Amino acid sequence: MPFFSNTVQHIRSSEIRDLMKLATSPNVISFAGGMPNNNLFPIDEIDEIILKMDKEKKKTAFQYGPTQGYPPLLHTLKEYLRKKGLPVDTHKLMITTGSLQAINILGMEFIDPGDVVFTENPSFIGGLAVFKAFQANIVGIPLENDGINLEILEQKLNEYNPKILYVIPNFHNPGGMIYSLEKRQKLLELLKGKNIILLEDDAYNELYFSEEAKRLTKPIMSMNTQGVEIVYAGSFSKILGPGFRLGWMLASPEIYEKAEIIKQGIDACSPNFTQVIANEFMEKGYLEPYLNKIRKEYKQRSLMIQSALEKYMPKNIKWTKPQGGFYVWLQLPEYMDSTKILKESIDNGAVFVTGKTFDPENIKNNNIRLSYSNMDKNQIDKGVKIIADVVREYIVPKINLV
Amino acid sequence: MPFFSNTVQHIRSSEIRDLMKLATSPNVISFAGGMPNNNLFPIDEIDEIILKMDKEKKKTAFQYGPTQGYPPLLHTLKEYLRKKGLPVDTHKLMITTGSLQAINILGMEFIDPGDVVFTENPSFIGGLAVFKAFQANIVGIPLENDGINLEILEQKLNEYNPKILYVIPNFHNPGGMIYSLEKRQKLLELLKGKNIILLEDDAYNELYFSEEAKRLTKPIMSMNTQGVEIVYAGSFSKILGPGFRLGWMLASPEIYEKAEIIKQGIDACSPNFTQVIANEFMEKGYLEPYLNKIRKEYKQRSLMIQSALEKYMPKNIKWTKPQGGFYVWLQLPEYMDSTKILKESIDNGAVFVTGKTFDPENIKNNNIRLSYSNMDKNQIDKGVKIIADVVREYIVPKINLV
Numbered sequence: 001m002p003f004f005s006n007t008v009q010h011i012r013s014s015e016i017r018d019l020m021k022l023a024t025s026p027n028v029i030s031f032a033g034g035m036p037n038n039n040l041f042p043i044d045e046i047d048e049i050i051l052k053m054d055k056e057k058k059k060t061a062f063q064y065g066p067t068q069g070y071p072p073l074l075h076t077l078k079e080y081l082r083k084k085g086l087p088v089d090t091h092k093l094m095i096t097t098g099s100l101q102a103i104n105i106l107g108m109e110f111i112d113p114g115d116v117v118f119t120e121n122p123s124f125i126g127g128l129a130v131f132k133a134f135q136a137n138i139v140g141i142p143l144e145n146d147g148i149n150l151e152i153l154e155q156k157l158n159e160y161n162p163k164i165l166y167v168i169p170n171f172h173n174p175g176g177m178i179y180s181l182e183k184r185q186k187l188l189e190l191l192k193g194k195n196i197i198l199l200e201d202d203a204y205n206e207l208y209f210s211e212e213a214k215r216l217t218k219p220i221m222s223m224n225t226q227g228v229e230i231v232y233a234g235s236f237s238k239i240l241g242p243g244f245r246l247g248w249m250l251a252s253p254e255i256y257e258k259a260e261i262i263k264q265g266i267d268a269c270s271p272n273f274t275q276v277i278a279n280e281f282m283e284k285g286y287l288e289p290y291l292n293k294i295r296k297e298y299k300q301r302s303l304m305i306q307s308a309l310e311k312y313m314p315k316n317i318k319w320t321k322p323q324g325g326f327y328v329w330l331q332l333p334e335y336m337d338s339t340k341i342l343k344e345s346i347d348n349g350a351v352f353v354t355g356k357t358f359d360p361e362n363i364k365n366n367n368i369r370l371s372y373s374n375m376d377k378n379q380i381d382k383g384v385k386i387i388a389d390v391v392r393e394y395i396v397p398k399i400n401l402v
Numbered sequence: 403m404p405f406f407s408n409t410v411q412h413i414r415s416s417e418i419r420d421l422m423k424l425a426t427s428p429n430v431i432s433f434a435g436g437m438p439n440n441n442l443f444p445i446d447e448i449d450e451i452i453l454k455m456d457k458e459k460k461k462t463a464f465q466y467g468p469t470q471g472y473p474p475l476l477h478t479l480k481e482y483l484r485k486k487g488l489p490v491d492t493h494k495l496m497i498t499t500g501s502l503q504a505i506n507i508l509g510m511e512f513i514d515p516g517d518v519v520f521t522e523n524p525s526f527i528g529g530l531a532v533f534k535a536f537q538a539n540i541v542g543i544p545l546e547n548d549g550i551n552l553e554i555l556e557q558k559l560n561e562y563n564p565k566i567l568y569v570i571p572n573f574h575n576p577g578g579m580i581y582s583l584e585k586r587q588k589l590l591e592l593l594k595g596k597n598i599i600l601l602e603d604d605a606y607n608e609l610y611f612s613e614e615a616k617r618l619t620k621p622i623m624s625m626n627t628q629g630v631e632i633v634y635a636g637s638f639s640k641i642l643g644p645g646f647r648l649g650w651m652l653a654s655p656e657i658y659e660k661a662e663i664i665k666q667g668i669d670a671c672s673p674n675f676t677q678v679i680a681n682e683f684m685e686k687g688y689l690e691p692y693l694n695k696i697r698k699e700y701k702q703r704s705l706m707i708q709s710a711l712e713k714y715m716p717k718n719i720k721w722t723k724p725q726g727g728f729y730v731w732l733q734l735p736e737y738m739d740s741t742k743i744l745k746e747s748i749d750n751g752a753v754f755v756t757g758k759t760f761d762p763e764n765i766k767n768n769n770i771r772l773s774y775s776n777m778d779k780n781q782i783d784k785g786v787k788i789i790a791d792v793v794r795e796y797i798v799p800k801i802n803l804v
Contacts, residue, residue: 001597001599001631001654001656001657002512002565002566002597002598002599003512003565004511004512004660005510005511005512005513005514005517005536006514007510007511007514007664008510008511008512008660008664033466035465035466036464036465038461038464038465039461041460041461041464041465043457043460043461043464047452047460050449050452051453055445058443058445058449059440059441059443059445060645061643061645062438062440062443062445062642062643062644062645062646063437063438063440063443063643063644063645064437064639064644064645065645097499097647097669097673098669098670100667100668100669100670101668101669104667104668104669108407108409108410108535109406109407109409109410110404110405110406110407110410111407112407112408112409115407126667126670129666129667130667133510133664133667134407163404163405164404195403195404196404197403197404229403237466240464241463241464241465241675242464242465242466242670242674243462243463243464243465243466243467243673243674243675243678244464244673244675245499245647245669245671245672245673245674245675252403254403255403258406258410262409262410262535264531265502265506265528265531265532265535266502266503266506266668267499267500267502267503267506267647267669268500268502268528268644269647270647271499271645271646271647271673271675271676272644272645272647273643273645273646273647273673273675273676274673274675274676276645
């Protein structure tokens with residue numbers, strides 16, 4: 001067998017795969033998987049759509065489609081994004097095979113080995129894996145409760161020449177926070193005139209728990225009067241189902257043009273079969289009622305995990321109070337190692353994802369990501385107690401030493 | 403906007419996209435598209451499958467799945483491939499988002515800029531695009547009526563150190579031919595002990611027109627007693643529908659292991675929604691009757707285009723007589739330029755793909771690919787006449803000059 005390519009030397013290990021396995025093991029209470037709830041998919045709606053679909057549409061569903069996407073879905077999605085204030089007339093939209101593919105395409109389009117990419121710290125493991133595969137030099141910028149740390153970002157912008165800044169402003173994975181409107185505005189001002197692409201990953205946009213939170217979900221791209229080069233990525237995974245493998249990217253015509261050629265070479269087109277169905281789902285007005293339903297469900301789970309954390313976690317542990325999305329991000333004292341806590345928690349029957357998984361440098365490990373999206377509500381309390389008991393164990397001896 | 407990456411400088415232009423547009427234009431008779439027939443998809447069977455599917459399976463269809471693939475489909479496909487003599491116990495199977503993704507993953511796994519890849523000349527445009535994107539140095543080996551030219555391959559193997567040899571032994575795209583069993587055997591002997599991966603693209607395996615042709619479709623990987631490192635890629639696009647975006651790769655555990663990590667970073671998993679359906683389609687025994695039906699249909703179209711070619715084409719034009727698949731490959735006299743013929747044919751109402759599109763060096767242009775798969779049977783005769791009339795025009799003056 002010939003030697004593997006350089007790329008392969010730089011991709012992450014099987015970390016994600018191992019996580020996925022743990023997350024789906026039946027014997028543990030899992031706070032690990034970042035997926036929608038199995039029991040909340042709009043199965044009846046989709047059944048009805050398929051039943052009523054006419055034969056010509058079905059033929060289209062079976063066939064190859066344009067690389068850009070199924071034209072009626074592009075149209076429907078454009079109107080949907082227009083309502084969010086996104087620049088759908090000056091920019092071009094492409095349907096991708098999941099939003100991860102959008103990150104991949106942008107990586108292939110811009111990153112040469114050694115190029116600098118800025119991400120938040122912590123950041124989405126899938127995004128980090130892509131940038132590592134393209135052998136980027138990833139620089140993590142600390143994430144705060146209201147968004148990325150702008151002082152450190154400014155300082156690093158003077159130090160490096162990054163091609164991309166990758167952010168997840170809404171219901172952050174894993175951070176469980178949301179950018180303030182002020183920080184969005186200031187970020188645009190800071191990036192104005194800089195030769196950098198802002199990659200805005202908005203996969204969780206719709207999953208707000210209140211009108212106040214909804215007001216905060218304004219895409220940065222919709223506020224961009226500064227002429228910053230922004231690529232906006234979204235996903236059907238959280239509003240319909242990850243099994244559809246559908247996402248999108250909205251980009252300037254220059255970036256779009258090359259992106260389309262890249263996608264043509266990657267998988268020719270996204271699945272027409274699921275695109276035709278997704279379009280009917282939106283066109284027939286099923287999306288909004290469905291979103292209202294799942295927002296309530298995820299909010300309920302979020303409140304349950306908050307009560308459990310308050311009940312069981314030692315006093316010196318902090319965590320985010322999500323206003324939407326799937327995640328709570330716990331901050332443990334600096335000396336604690338979440339890998340050790342994970343191991344013991346698994347033995348006791350609960351699993352989560354360790355902090356360093358989301359650290360671009362794969363080091364900082366005194367955090368825990370708890371996902372409450374895809375679990376039995378009745379298990380939340382029990383699972384949090386298991387983890388809190390282990391955390392307490394690791395805290396006590398330290399206090400005794402003082 | 404920052405500079406594009408080196409990769410982008412090396413990817414092909416929008417050639418494929420432009421082709422696709424022409425191929426689907428309603429006003430011309432199209433021999434261009436390499437897609438299955440729109441009117442032959444198993445729509446009723448799939449409707450029935452979805453109608454009868456139980457709720458638990460549907461939940462799975464909406465959710466993320468393992469990167470390797472939906473386990474029941476992996477199982478079903480393994481048994482299907484076992485019957486073809488493929489080494490499913492010693493090798494590992496992965497479901498890919500179309501078989502093009504398998505080529506992509508292998509490219510990312512092994513090709514560094516400047517690495518040599520051997521392909522047949524002509525070869526599949528999607529494969530060529532992938533190898534170019536990874537900045538491979540592509541060396542084309544002439545394709546003959548019974549397979550790749552082994553003398554030239556041997557000579558080039560002494561000259562270069564290729565990482566991959568990419569071949570399409572069954573019902574070649576664009577060549578319209580099939581490898582003899584003898585040539586498959588000799589190819590294995592030639593590659594024995596060489597440090598090269600044979601990438602066997604078998605997307606058209608099932609589309610034989612006779613029992614004699616079926617006998618020839620034996621995968622090279624199933625004959626491999628020589629220990630050659632083979633990666634076998636297949637597709638649901640021709641046996642179910644390209645809109646499902648499902649293919650597969652069968653590879654040694656070493657190659658598989660890295661491939662899975664790469665796929666995890668590309669799109670996490672292939673669409674579960676279509677995998678669940680594809681599995682039922684095979685498991686319930688719908689595949690074989692469906693294949694029998696489409697084999698007859700494509701054979702009929704193939705015979706019709708043969709008669710039309712015999713009726714209209716000038717005597718000094720040669721073409722392949724396909725024993726399966728979608729394509730006829732025409733060889734024009736060396737001095738002819740198929741791009742000129744294409745332009746005039748389009749003006750007269752018929753479109754095809756020019757020879758140089760499939761030439762790894764993008765030069766040799768005295769060939770024409772005619773695809774008869776996705777067209778109205780009644781238009782075959784008329785379309786061939788249009789093209790033949792243009793060809794004749796370009797021949798006559800040359801003869802007059804002699």
